[in-house]
Amino acid sequence: MQESKGGNPHDPGPHLHAHSAITTGQMRTIGQRRREAEEKLDQHLQEAHNRSHPDDGDPGQDNNPQ
DSSP: OOOOOOOOTTTTGGGTTTTTOOHHHHHHHHHHHHHHHHHHHHHHHHHHHHHHHSSSOOTTSSSSSO
């Protein structure tokens, strides 16, 4: 069994503090990843929309002549 090395016995240590402030670099990384994820989602939504509603011409025209 390991004994604590002084301090508060209920303190889980610095690596487990939930309310630690994040750095500016971490905020920038989060923002960049969020923007990239939103762009990717928009692209997927556009592709899905284009697959379900092709804009190839007049709605009265047959887009698959055989």
